[in-house]
Amino acid sequence: MNIKKATFLLLFSTLLFSGIAQENKHDKILETFHSISSNEILRFAEELSSDKYKGRLSGSPEYLDAAKWCANKFEEWGVQPANNGSYFQYFPNEYSEVFSIGKLTYSPQKNKTINYSFPDDYLPGSNSASGTVTCEMVYVGYGISAPELNYDDYQNVNVEGKIIILESGTPYTKNDTTLQKWTPYAYHRYKFRNAVKHGAAGMIYVSKIANPNTVNLDGFIYAHVSNEVAVQIFADAGKDFKETRQSLKNMEIPSFALNPQQKITITAKTKYFPDAKSCNVVGLIEGTDPVLKDEVIIIGGHLDGQGKMGETVFPGALDNASGVSDILAAAKAFATSEIKPKRSILFILLGGEECGLYGSKFYAEYPLFPIEKTAMMINLDMVGNGTSFYVSGGKSYPKLFSHFNTANDKYIHRTMDASKTRKNYGRPRSDASNFENAGIKTFSFYTHNSVYPVYYHHPMDKTNVLTPEIMEDAAKLLYLSILGVADDEGL
Ligand SMILES: [Zn+2]
Incomplete structure (x- = not known):
């Protein structure tokens, strides 16, 4: 064999193997993608909306129970605790119980x-x-x-x-x-x-x-x-x-x-209860790239709800057991897949949103990762009833958003509308604004074109108003597009 031939063969086999490796990786990603199921997501939402958590009023013992349930899921799947060995980030949260x-x-x-x-x-x-x-x-x-x-x-x-x-x-x-x-x-x-x-x-x-x-x-x-x-x-x-x-x-x-x-x-x-405490639930998937793993992408949404009034529970299924369930499904996908992201991913289930955005305010003040090392944040609120997606902030950060478009165009095919981040001069109304104001590129993700009536802050906000198919698609979109962002070396 002459040198030319040998070099050619070596090059050929390297290309072949890296091609096979690529194909393998792609197959594994798709395998994880297809493991995300509407059935499981709906079960998460049913658990969180169930009477035992009494509407997840931030600061109440039942909220803390719901937070523990989510942390146990993180642990079960191998999502790591993100706050010095703990899944919880506590903050003061006064509240009143309506008897x-x-x-x-x-x-x-x-x-x-x-x-x-x-x-x-x-x-x-x-x-x-x-x-x-x-x-x-x-x-x-x-x-x-x-x-x-x-x-x-x-x-x-x-x-x-x-x-x-x-x-x-x-x-x-x-x-x-x-x-x-x-x-x-x-x-x-x-x-x-x-x-x-x-x-x-x-x-x-x-x-x-x-x-x-x-x-x-x-x-x-x-x-x-x-x-x-x-x-x-x-x-x-x-x-x-x-x-x-x-x-x-x-x-x-x-x-x-x-x-x-x-x-x-x-x-x-x-x-x-003036001295009550509440918490954010924080879980981490560590990145694999020696350099990029110091950067983090945050996927968040509020876990708390409106609690109960007498015996009447406000289940908060759409607002926001839906968003949390989508996040849990994406967390499970990242944790259980063989393919890990290059950048790290922080999952944060926020407390105190309904009381005045306490959890996101606290995170912005005491971030677990430096703000300048935070590549982006996506906040999910009411992602569970409708036929299409909306990404507010998508048009402000086209490079990040291109990963959402690619994933949607290739595998999901839902209508996805986007807008620029709207500078809000009024009082902040969502957790997303606290991250954006802290200097993090933030997307606000929700579903629209409702299929069922939307009962906002109402005892009728039950899981029967959820559209499980779009929750599955939302979690799938979240998984693929965030993996795209996490691996994008050109950010
Ligand atoms: Zn909400």
Whole structure:
């Protein structure tokens, strides 16, 4: 054999073997890809939405049980603990337990009472104090006092010892820099404190939503009511609720005292836990490349929900057992596959989202990996009902997003819409914003074009509103595209 021939043969066999190795790798990736099943993902969601976790209220013992269940899964599959040998990253998380659905009674005049019904007409306040309060009412619009903006919803009314009727939001809603001035007044907590400062005895909030993102104030009792309840109470005072709301939006400050004979009674039974702790669940797949493994990709989504009210559990199936179940499926895929990513992958199941984005805020403050070594973050919230995908932030980071397009075009074939990261001048409303604001390239991933009705923060948010096929596809997309990002040496 001459030298030329030998060199040729050597080259040929090297190419052949690396070709076989490549093909092998590809086959193994596809094997893992196909092991992701809607059936298993649905079982994760059913577990997390089950009554035993009582709606996964962040800080509650049942939330911590759900966190443990997820950590056990990580351990079972070989996902490593990511916080110095622990799967948990703890942070302070005060919360209130709502022991009873309470009561809301309205009396338009003497000798006439209307008992409102739970959960159609009202929901007890997630952070209400315990007790009963009966009072006349005063409408205070947004309940904002902003002297520097020449605005005060309380300027023409006296709420001392009265129950106020309050709306969420601010008079300015357009997402530009002007909104920033109003942002501090958009927080429910601000509105509650301002109400107490003005001497209000209690509150009905015209925004019927189970909402732990409020604050417990000593003796301050409140409930959330539907628009229909507000319409009725206003009509009895000779006012049109819709018109009043319109003039509120026009910054006309329509605050007024209702008729003195109109009385409302709120009863609440809660217990406040000021020193509670909650946690993020953190699991790691270490990268294989000696250099790139120091870089991390974060896959996250919130594990907590709205808890329960009396015996009524808010299962939080779509929001966000769905996202967590997709993440678990992807974690299992990475952990059990023979093919490991070059960069490291951190799975983070966030706590305290519903209470005010506590878990993501804490991670941004105390990251487990340096921010500058974090290649990207993808946050999954409500990824479980619909026929198509949405990736907010996808268009801001085309290089990262190309891996999502490739995976989707080749193997999944769902409609996938994307947008640029929208700089939000209002108050941060999702965990994704805390990562993005910390300087991490962040995608917000969710499903849309709902197949089933969406019950947001509602006892009907059960697993029967989930579309298991799209959850399987979401987990598959997550697996393939994140593997693509993790192995991309040109990032
Ligand atoms: Zn959510």
